[in-house]
Amino acid sequence: MTERAVHRIQHVRDTLRESPPLLWAFLYFFFLLTAYYILRPVREAMGASRDLGALFPQAMIDWFATRGVALEEFVLQVLFTCTFFIMIALQPVYGALVSRYPRRVFLPIVYGVFIACLLLFHLAFEMELPGRGMAFFLWLTVFNLFAVTVFWSFMADVFADVDARRVYGYIGAGGTLGAMLGPTLTSLLVERVGIANLLLVSAVFLALCIVFIMQLRPYAVARERRLGLASGEVPMGGEIMAGLKLVAREPLLRALAVLMIFGVGVGTLLYNEQNAIARAAYATNDAATAFFSRIDLAINTLTLVIQLGLTRWLLSRYGVAPALLIPAFAILLGFSLLAASPLPILVWMVQVATRAGEFSLAKPARETIYTRVPREWRYKAGAAIDTVIYRAGDVTFAWVYKGLAVFGSAAVFGVGALVALGMTVGAWRVIRAQARLPATPRDAPASDAATPT
Structure with missing residues (x-):
């Protein structure tokens, strides 16, 4: 290990010691993503599985078969479509929860429900119930989005913008x-x-x-009292569908x-x-699970290097x-390189770079913006x-993807390059819009602190 790396680790350690809320937030996110990344390779293996009986309920398999549709050709499309409709159904439920209950109630409820679901899935996998794969895939996707969203919304209650960038x-x-420990545990166990x-x-x-x-x-x-903000210890109120509005x-x-x-x-x-590559390369769910855990480990290793060496400096400066x-x-x-040469190894390399960039730079940047907006924007919108x-x-x-795949990987990634261009334009629009926000929430004074009273 180089002297510079040792110095960086010591600096992180000292910062954690000097800031109790940072230490608790660090541990919170560590255990949250450890829990999720133990499960993520299982979900990926379910999505790439060729065992339809383990993945889908028999009634669903029969329904597709009687209509002459090969369900195995539409696995991810069916799963993603079902997930979308579940999200629509859950949005008013979540909106009601955060509107009617204080933070001290709805945050533990969210995680308590997820823990209870895990215990039920333990029984489902032990008993090898048909359709367990689909149920788990849908549930874990919901878990990831809601659990991580709630985490970052809560962080914006704890830290001001200047602290968040730091x-x-x-x-x-x-x-x-945690995301490195999770797949490591999965791969080993x-x-x-x-x-x-x-x-x-x-x-x-x-x-x-x-x-x-x-x-x-x-x-x-303490932060809410100092700034004169609406307290998160009382119900937020408002409409349950205010987020989309x-x-x-x-x-x-x-x-x-x-x-x-x-x-x-x-x-x-x-x-x-x-997933198409993995489905062709691995015959069992356990082998595919181990493969996806290695992919996650590579992504998170690169993410950690960027977070410790670049993220704080970029956001602060x-x-x-x-x-x-x-x-x-x-x-x-x-994507431009993949459109020219869609080799499997290049697919995996771009996957690693894409997700590492999202987790280490883009996600923290977006979340700092939410420290400068009202609570209803954070928790609902x-x-x-x-x-x-x-x-x-x-x-x-x-x-x-399903429509493009018939034309080959080059077509998929050619269109993907256009989508990436749209993403770049979207990022520029966010940058321009957030520049008009005040440094602190609009109903707050200029000073701030994250220390308890």
């Missing part, structure tokens, strides 16, 4: 370490203990997140939604191509612009963008 890279690094028991391991890590939520609450309360009305939120749709588009095209534009230009270049709009992009480009 610490979000480190908080992201905590998540990345899945063939020894089986998928069902992995779910219990994930549930334990997820339960720890509730502990860290309780530790962070006083810092959010705000997105339709506010230029910044519309720009974030456009950026999300195109960003999801490039990710979905890559994801479908990667230059703001969100380079953190949004660098990944966009990198994806545009990657932000959630709408990260769930319903995200999955709208997912399902749209899953079917676009």
Whole structure:
């Protein structure tokens, strides 16, 4: 290890010690993403599975068969379409939860429900129930979007904009370490203990997140009191569908939604191509699970390097612009190369670079913007963008991929390059719109602190 790397690690350690809310947030995100990334390779293996009986309910298989449709040819398209409709159904449920209950109630409820679901899935995999693969794929997709969205919304309650630019890279690094530990545990344990028991391991890590939520609450309360903001310790109120209405009305939120749709588009095209490769290369779910865990490990290693060496410096010194534009230009270049030469190894390399850029730069940059807007924008509009709009992009480009795939990989990536161009334009619109925001929430004074009272 070089002297510079040692110095960087020591600096991160000292920063964590000096900032208690940063330490708790670091641990919270670490355990949250450990829990998720234990499960993610299982989901990926389900999506790439050739065992329709394990993936879909028999009634669904029969329904497609009687209509002469080969369900195995539309696995991801069916899964993404179902996920989209689930997100639409859950949006008013989530809106009601955050409107009617204070933060101290709805945050633990969200994670408690997910833990209970994991216990039920443990039984489903133990009993090898038909359709368990589809149910788990849909549930984990919902879990990822809502659990991570709630996390970042809560962080915007705890940290001001100037603090967020300084610490979000480190908080992201905590998540990345968890995202590295998760697939490592999966790769080591899945063939020894089986998928069902992995779910219990994930549930334990997820339960720890509730502990860290309780530790962070006083810092959010202190910030709200100092700024004279509406308290998160009382119900937020408002309409349960306010999130989508705000997105339709506010230029910044519309720009974030456009950026999300195109960003999801490039990710979905890559994801479908990667799954097609894995489906052809691996015969069993366990082997595919181990393969996807190695992909995740590579992504998160690169993400951690960027978070520790670049994210804080870029956000603190230059703001969100380079953190949004660098990944966009990198994806545009990657898809242009794939359109010219769609080799499997290049697909995996671009996948690693795309997701690492999103996690290490683009995501922290977008989340710092939410520290400067009202709570309803964060918890309702932000959630709408990260769930319903995200999955709208997912399902749209899953079917676009299906239509393009008949023309070969070069066609997929040629269109993908145009989508990446749209993502770059979307990033520029976000940069221009966020520049008009105040440095602190519009109803707050200029000073801020993240210390408990």
